[in-house]
Amino acid sequence: MRSLTGPQAMTLTINGDARQVVVYPGETLLYTLRGDALGLTGAKPGCENGDCGACTVLIEQMPVKSCMVLTVEVEGSDITTVEGLQHAPIQQAFIDHGAFQCGYCTSGFLMVGHALSQQPDHDQGRLVEWLRSNICRCTSYQEITDAVRAVCSEIES
Numbered sequence: 001m002r003s004l005t006g007p008q009a010m011t012l013t014i015n016g017d018a019r020q021v022v023v024y025p026g027e028t029l030l031y032t033l034r035g036d037a038l039g040l041t042g043a044k045p046g047c048e049n050g051d052c053g054a055c056t057v058l059i060e061q062m063p064v065k066s067c068m069v070l071t072v073e074v075e076g077s078d079i080t081t082v083e084g085l086q087h088a089p090i091q092q093a094f095i096d097h098g099a100f101q102c103g104y105c106t107s108g109f110l111m112v113g114h115a116l117s118q119q120p121d122h123d124q125g126r127l128v129e130w131l132r133s134n135i136c137r138c139t140s141y142q143e144i145t146d147a148v149r150a151v152c153s154e155i156e157s
Contacts (some may be wrong), residue, residue: 003026003152005025006024006025006083006098007022007023007024008022008023008024008025008072008094009021009022010022010023010046010071010072010075011037011075012032012071012074013076013077013078013079013155014033014038014040014079014080014081014084015040015079015080015081015083015084016084018088018137019037019038020037021035021037021038021071021086022135023071023072025064025072026032026070027070027071027072028066028068028069028070028071029066029067029069029070029071029073029074029079030043030045030048030055030066030067031045031059032071033057033066033081040081040083042081042082042083042107043055043056043057043082043107043108044082044104044105044108045067046067046104046105046135047067048067049067049068049070050067051135052064052105052108052134052135053065053105053108053109053112053134053135054104054105054107054108054113054134054135055067055108055134056107056108056109056112056133056134057077057079057080057081057082057111058078058079058080058111058114058115059074059076059077059078060077060080060113061078061080061115063111063112063115063130063133065133065153079104080111081107081111082107082110082111085110085111085114087152088110088114089155090110090114090117090147090148090151091099091110091116092152093113093147093148094106094109094110094113094144094147094149096150097143097144097147097150098139098143099139099143099144099147100138100144101138101139101144102138104138105135105136105137105138108134109131109134109136109144109148110133111149112130112133112134112148113144113147113148113151114150114151115130116130116148117148117151117152122132122149122152122153122155122156124149125153127152128142128144128145131144131145131148140144
């Protein structure tokens with residue numbers, strides 16, 4: 001059992017690699033990822049209460065807002081950040097459909113879109129439901145929806 005106080009050494013599996021980190025019990029995954037030890041800054045701090053989705057990562061291939069998860073809770077889980085997508089089709093689809101402007105929310109939408117494209121059911125209702133978990137203030141959601149729909153359609157065909 002882990003101590004409830006003081007820094008804790010642990011191993012996280014991030015983008016397929018085992019990484020050693022030292023975290024405090026109340027530290028969120030968002031700040032562990034962005035910290036000096038890992039330097040993975042693709043997940044962005046936004047609202048820090050789970051509303052905006054800019055900090056979305058995948059835990060066991062499902063989108064999770066990293067600002068809402070304590071790092072100590074995910075030891076032993078497979079964590080994927082936007083840095084780990086490595087030229088996934090969703091990235092090209094965002095470019096092709098002009099699905100970003102300032103880029104702040106983009107990594108969160110990419111993670112949700114990638115996770116959705118890996119699911120067996122890509123119906124319109126599910127697509128809309130999943131994309132509602134993220135917020136963009138710069139662009140129309142139509143381009144984002146079109147990009148995700150294009151990737152899901154490619155996978156189905």
